[in-house]
Amino acid sequence: MRDRDDMTFSMAEHARRLRELRERMAERHIEVAVITDPENLCYLTEYQTTGYSYFQCLIVPLEGEPFMITRLLEETNVHARTWVELTRPYSDTGDAIETLWHALKEFGLDHKVIGYERNSYFFPAYQQDRMRSTFLDTRFVDIFGIVEEGRVIKSEEELTVMRHAARATEAGMEAGLNAAAPGVYENEVAAEICAAMFKVGGEYPAVLPYVTSGPRTLIGHATWEGRKIERDEIVFLEVGGCFRRYHTAMMRTVFTGEPPKVVRQATGIVKEARAHLLDAIRPGMTAGEIDQLNHNIINDNKLGGYLITRAGYSIGIAFPPSWDEGYILSLKSGENTHLQPGMTLHLLPWIYGVQDQYLVGLSETIQVTEDGCQSFFTKPPADLVTRG
Numbered sequence: 001m002r003d004r005d006d007m008t009f010s011m012a013e014h015a016r017r018l019r020e021l022r023e024r025m026a027e028r029h030i031e032v033a034v035i036t037d038p039e040n041l042c043y044l045t046e047y048q049t050t051g052y053s054y055f056q057c058l059i060v061p062l063e064g065e066p067f068m069i070t071r072l073l074e075e076t077n078v079h080a081r082t083w084v085e086l087t088r089p090y091s092d093t094g095d096a097i098e099t100l101w102h103a104l105k106e107f108g109l110d111h112k113v114i115g116y117e118r119n120s121y122f123f124p125a126y127q128q129d130r131m132r133s134t135f136l137d138t139r140f141v142d143i144f145g146i147v148e149e150g151r152v153i154k155s156e157e158e159l160t161v162m163r164h165a166a167r168a169t170e171a172g173m174e175a176g177l178n179a180a181a182p183g184v185y186e187n188e189v190a191a192e193i194c195a196a197m198f199k200v201g202g203e204y205p206a207v208l209p210y211v212t213s214g215p216r217t218l219i220g221h222a223t224w225e226g227r228k229i230e231r232d233e234i235v236f237l238e239v240g241g242c243f244r245r246y247h248t249a250m251m252r253t254v255f256t257g258e259p260p261k262v263v264r265q266a267t268g269i270v271k272e273a274r275a276h277l278l279d280a281i282r283p284g285m286t287a288g289e290i291d292q293l294n295h296n297i298i299n300d301n302k303l304g305g306y307l308i309t310r311a312g313y314s315i316g317i318a319f320p321p322s323w324d325e326g327y328i329l330s331l332k333s334g335e336n337t338h339l340q341p342g343m344t345l346h347l348l349p350w351i352y353g354v355q356d357q358y359l360v361g362l363s364e365t366i367q368v369t370e371d372g373c374q375s376f377f378t379k380p381p382a383d384l385v386t387r388g
Helices: 011-027 038-045 072-081 096-106 125-134 156-179 186-199 214-218 261-280 287-299
Strands: 032-035 057-061 067-069 113-116 139-142 210-213 234-243 246-255 312-314 344-347 350-354 358-361 364-368 373-375 384-386
Touching (some): 011 038, 038 057, 096 125, 156 246, 210 214, 234 358, 261 344, 261 384
Parallel strands (some): 032 113
Antiparallel strands (some): 210 234, 344 364, 364 373
């Protein structure tokens, strides 16, 4: 492993991550791991590029030096960003799977038990089929989740990086709340959010901010679309700040005028749910119990609103199209995974469809501590912001 002064994480941290991966490989009798998931590559090596739609992988043998296969252009990211010394790139007219085959033969790994991430978004089925048909004498095993087992609990170094991301989230949300007012276009609000995040050191997030107003707030995962914000309506904001690919996220709500009683009541219900979650969460609690608590409070209302989603999800390293680590841990009914210190969660106390026209969201990103939980946000904005 090559030491580099400008890496985000210490070499001791990287050595630990690699060692623990190899321990899990040995437990499963995997001799070689082919890692293709962009988040997992980043976790193990700090490798990142926006060109992750091209085939790329880290080859981790149980013994010996790991090496990477990337598109030739992306090889520069290996040398500039990571501790990895060995690379085997392919050109734009080359063949990625053929390059993989030659590299494994070169290092004497082609007849080993090879694990690969069968559910990786960016290792499509046609490439997997070609790999399996090319290596006729090789045993392949699905190891999807083997890296994520390490990612779900963040180290102190990772938590420090997420605190940097939280500063970007706070700055973006504050700017968005200040900008959202009657007569302002959603695009202008989005521009203020992005500028504020980037000015304080935030980097491009896996998802740009959600900015919706009026009737558009009830469209799932919609964002700005050029609409002018009107008086006496909801503006919904969800901001995810990013630093070194680690994310934190926050929802807040604006009302452009004097909020009607039903909006204040809805805000009170969501505030109650958030307070109960922050008070209840601690190691040993299951993900399903969190979801049940959130649903019990949100859905026990006479306003016609309801909780339309799960209670939250793991959050951390992410590339587009999502900052969501819910495929690692999702706070949903029936999920019996127990919380552990170092887990980081985006909690979603929000109420949807109040009188078929309002929603209120007050989400929080937290870390599970030894005896409870703690928010990443040190300067949280108001729960319901009014703009005349």
